[in-house]
Amino acid sequence: MLAPTQSDLLSTARDAHRRGDWHASYEAFDVVGRLAPLSTDDLDAFSFAAWRLGYIKESSRAAERVYAELTRTDSTAAAMKANELALAWLVRGDVNIAQGWMNRSRRLLTGLDDSAAHGYLTYLEAAMAAVTHDFDALRRHVLRLRELADRLDTPAVTALGLIAAGVDAILHARTAEGYALIDEAMLPLMADQVPIEWAGDLYCIVLHHCHKLADLPRMRSWTQSMEQWCGVSGSVPYGGVCDVHRLQVQVGTDDYRTLENRLASASRALQDVNGWAAAEGYYQLGEVRRLMGDFDGAATAFDQARALGMDPQPGEALLACRRGEHAGAWTAIRLALTGGDRLDRVRLLRAAVQIALTRDALAEAETHCVELEADAQAFGTPGFRAWAAHARGALLVRQGHFEQALEVLTEALREYRVQQSRYDTAEVYGWMVLAHRGLGHHDAAAADAATADAIYAELGVDPAGICGSSAPGLLTRRECEVLACIARGATNRQAAQQLFLSEKTIGRHLANIYAKIGVSSRTAAASWARQHNVI
Template identity: 50%
Template sequence: MAADGTELLAARDAYTRGDWRAAYDLFGRSQEHDLTTDDLSAYGMAAWRLGHGRRSMQLSEHAFNRLISAGETHNAAMKAVEVALQWFNGGDLTIARVWLNRARRLQDKEPDDQILAYVLYVDSLVAIDEGRNEVAAQLADELHQVTERLNLPGFNALCSTASGVSKIPFARTSEAFAQLDEAMMPVLADQVPVDWAGDIYCAVIYECHRLADLGRMKTWFEAMEQWRTGPQVSASWYGTTCEFHKMDLHSATKDYRQVEERLVNALAAMGDFPATAGKGYYELGEIRRRQGNIDGARTAFTRARELGREPQPGEALLRCHLGETAAAASDLRIGIDSEHDPINCVRLLPAAVEIALARDRIDEAEHYCAELEAAAEKFDSPGFRAWALQARGEVLVKQGRETEALPILQDALRRYRNTQCRYEMAQVYDVMAQARRACGDATGAESDTASAESIYQQLGAEPNRAASTEAPGGLTKREVEVLARIAAGASNREVAKQLFISEKTVGRHLANIYVKLGVSSRTAAAAWAHENKVLPTA
């Protein structure tokens, strides 16, 4: 049923107040031919901010066509660059490029420095994502010349963002973050239009995520949370998009069950932005992998791949944990060889070290470890340095050089503690326990093991150790304990009571045991346990 004039006025008012849901619903009650061009534009923006990307695209196209028909070249150019920004943030570079080209053609007909600045900003970010780093740097330089003429805080923020992001691929990290931090000043002062401010937040937080700079990332997330309380932002999807990167922070400190729930909710609110949702499903797979939820992790990783996000290194680590070490190494090697972005490649190296060590390929682990150390030095990243120290300690322990490894591992532990990376802290405690045990320090080893297990328990995580050839069937210590009690006739409830864990956790362990042993029933698993003399410990 068509909306009356009162509802259309209400839609406009809701949009002005930033109530995107009400605006979207009220505009939707009207026939499009009854809407003005401004109404269509507002309707499209409301759709965008609610995550309805395809609908937003249709409405924006109609608004753009009306502006072209009316000969409003300037407004049409601005609409085109706004839509280009939207599709860039939605992860669709092809559509973003189409709209950028439209904006450039119109800008050439009716030059305007402000529109040119917006075009250059989006174009530089698209070029970075396409791996055209030299072009991105050139576009950032052009933007600097334009913003000097404009001399307005909002455009200066865009210039600083583009310049900072364009320096990161060239390992000019300190300069890059100085400019990214500078870009945030006009944003904090509300001197940047809301959608462009949201993009600057996302750009800064994304680069912090890529370089594993969790301290800086936490600072800007807290600022973003405050910014999102504003009336024009509170319902915007910018927060939902960045929610996936925020899981880096939450997974460091919070119970994984809470993190998983938040991720599932964020994915449900994501709308039709497949590239962004692919990143979210990858993070969901990582959380489930760390929980020991094998089937859940596989499902999430598969969904990530379907949406265009290759699920590495998480999927390789999952396969390694299941004892499929050769396949895991092959998957990761393909990922490293095919990755053109040097930072994304660095993020694969810690897993490459871990998988090589699980295969007793110490020379290979040494090679990846050296690459990681060089990258940590090159990019001057606090996160990369901690990863490199952990990897070096693991390699030294495997080489039987435990005395050399301990101070390096303690340095890694200190760095992880500073950023509250608790899962990584537990991993380091595990390796330190091995080193102390080899050095004859049984008390110290016991203390480190207890610290690791305490952290895993608080997080709701399972130790992600590769299946040991010494463990029957490649089962973890906890899985052996569960299977032994099941084989002895205990119910899930009884096992949970004996091991001080939940029945749900027992069920998850059983599912993992079935996968590893290649069986499909409790009876078959119990029979396997009896055949392999898997007995309950005291």
């Protein structure tokens, strides 16, 4: 049988590309390219197929060759290719190389009439301004995009302009306006009027800001839309991005033990494809491990997020706090609060209140709580309102204002239920336990404690108390309860009956207790409990 001719292979590659059969297209173009140089159009098609399959470095090399050829024949097309390469490097997390490609595009477009390429470049400039917190430059680029969108009447440029304007509005606490602009920008995306690589970036920006705003209902809605789009697009890069954002939402409701493995896998797969999304995945992995009590694993995940260009705060500060390193935690959170924008500060303020309460620094907690409440009112998202009520309720408990604390904590519960944020819900119930005990309502306290413990068990985590356990040996509240029963002479069965747990669970808690306090027998554990006032 004769081997297919070069012409036949080229026809096969082009047909496969038109059908969206990226594997067949890539393989056929690859074979032809080894036999003879591909034309500019075919090389561009090969680059696109490689990108769709996740071969990012190979795709970029081919795109650079396309750019070089276009500079000799079509400056506008070359500038557009430079824009695409800038976007590719930007989403991989290499801002400097992205800026280099933007400079090439800018130079090629100088003196030319406005075109879609100008719109794409201006969008990249707006994105870069947002990343570097240059809000004056961001505003200028937003106005320029609006002008280009009106003049060019190009759906993709219109969508890019609306997204940039939406981000600008959100960063300035005009949340409703920002959401309205983003919702309008989504229409051209849903109608497939925006090239896929740019559409994917727009989806990422939308979900990223929903997450920053702690608006899980909206993020859940857009994640579902993106999931449908990811399935239709058949894109390996954005399939991975979809996974990370989907898992960020599921952290609110799913078993953390299952989420841990999925987050680790999704983040690894994205490292060379989308550095920003991979960093977010590793940060979320660190948070999951922190809440599960895997401190070393959490530290490793936060280090991986930092290596990809993300400052892993407030997660690292809260991890230090849970380890009992309260001074280090406070230093870390105060340093983090000196940078970033107002939107970034909200998540940091929430952690600052937690850490201040752990240090019994109630005046500092009050200062940060007031700022958190002001920002929650300004941005107006359900997540921020829940955080502010949660923080205020916790502070009121520590101040001994138990009746008022219960009213505020009930408000936080309502918001968290809207969010479907179960770990936070369990934490609120924990504070309500203390408030009820302060009022002498022991039955209500017991009911709230049982509710919190049930949620923690379903999520696969142990209750950690305020910013981690302040108990000796870093024991959790439940471990202290088990140890207290044993120290009073209860058998495993009796402890299980008293705490409404199984004997197997009591055994697991005892094993963890022995490991944490460095003993190997019940007698030694009981002695340690008396020495450290655990009973």
